[in-house]
Amino acid sequence: MKLTADLIIDAGMTVFAESGYQGLSMRKVAERLGVHAGSLYYHVPSKSALLQLMADRLARQAYDAGTAALTALPGQAGWKSRLEAQAVALRHSIRQHPGGADLFADSPKVLSTGALSLMERLLQTLLDAGVPEGQRGVAADALLSHVTGFVLQEQGDPPAVPVTPGAVAELHERFPMTVSAASASAHDLDEKFVRSVRLLCDGIEAQIRPPAHP
Numbered sequence: 001m002k003l004t005a006d007l008i009i010d011a012g013m014t015v016f017a018e019s020g021y022q023g024l025s026m027r028k029v030a031e032r033l034g035v036h037a038g039s040l041y042y043h044v045p046s047k048s049a050l051l052q053l054m055a056d057r058l059a060r061q062a063y064d065a066g067t068a069a070l071t072a073l074p075g076q077a078g079w080k081s082r083l084e085a086q087a088v089a090l091r092h093s094i095r096q097h098p099g100g101a102d103l104f105a106d107s108p109k110v111l112s113t114g115a116l117s118l119m120e121r122l123l124q125t126l127l128d129a130g131v132p133e134g135q136r137g138v139a140a141d142a143l144l145s146h147v148t149g150f151v152l153q154e155q156g157d158p159p160a161v162p163v164t165p166g167a168v169a170e171l172h173e174r175f176p177m178t179v180s181a182a183s184a185s186a187h188d189l190d191e192k193f194v195r196s197v198r199l200l201c202d203g204i205e206a207q208i209r210p211p212a213h214p
Contacts, residue, residue: 003035005043009057012050017098026050055107058100059114062093066121079129080201086122087147087197094151101151119144126204135207143200150193 011032016024026047030037044050069085077085094100107115122140131139 003033003039003043005053007033008040008044008050009053012054013057013097016054016103020099020102021051024051051103051106052112055103056112056114058094058097058103059107059112059118061096061114062090062104063114063117063121065089065093066118079125080198080205082125083122083143083201083204084194084197086118086125087143088194090118090144090147091151091193094147095154098155101148101155105148105152129204130208131204132207132209135204139204139207143197146196146200150196154189 008029011029012024015028015032019028024047026040026044027037029050030040033040044053066086066089069089070082073081073085094104097103104115119140122143123136126136126139
């Protein structure tokens with residue numbers, strides 16, 4: 001097997017999915033590939049460099065998925081539809097990788113060009129919508145944070161202690177609105193996600209000022 005950066009990234013993604021940040025090491029990646037750790041450094045100089053490459057791969061896949069989703073929209077689609085398409089594609093892309101939400105959340109910190117491309121496109125969509133400059137960054141950050149947080153919940157581990165019917169009944173009695181809302185939204189996460197993105201879009205729309213009349 002000829003060692004390449006892509007193979008190292010593949011192995012890194014697998015180790016990360018199993019062990020997270022704390023468990024990721026160049027030694028474990030080398031063991032996964034059946035090579036000596038020293039042989040990795042010719043292609044990937046450090047763990048931090050590997051994390052950057054992994055985050056960038058995930059973000060670039062998400063960017064390409066967003067491109068495909070935008071291309072599939074009708075030509076007259078409005079800015080809300082374009083934001084929704086990008087958000088849905090991003091969620092789908094992150095979910096393809098166990099631990100993907102954790103990895104994507106840190107992608108801007110490692111200056112992933114893929115993550116920066118995602119942000120740039122979101123900002124352009126918001127500019128086209130007429131969102132004021134001072135609000136665009138906040139809106140884009142809010143949307144990306146919502147997608148990441150949503151997938152973090154989806155990818156989270158199940159409760160260590162199973163929740164019994166009796167416990168649910170007691171919680172329902174103490175917190176009736178919260179439990180009912182959680183039960184209603186748990187049946188179709190796809191629908192819940194889209195509705196939440198549309199709610200964010202409505203909030204963003206409120207920041208768009210009508211053009212001043214002379």
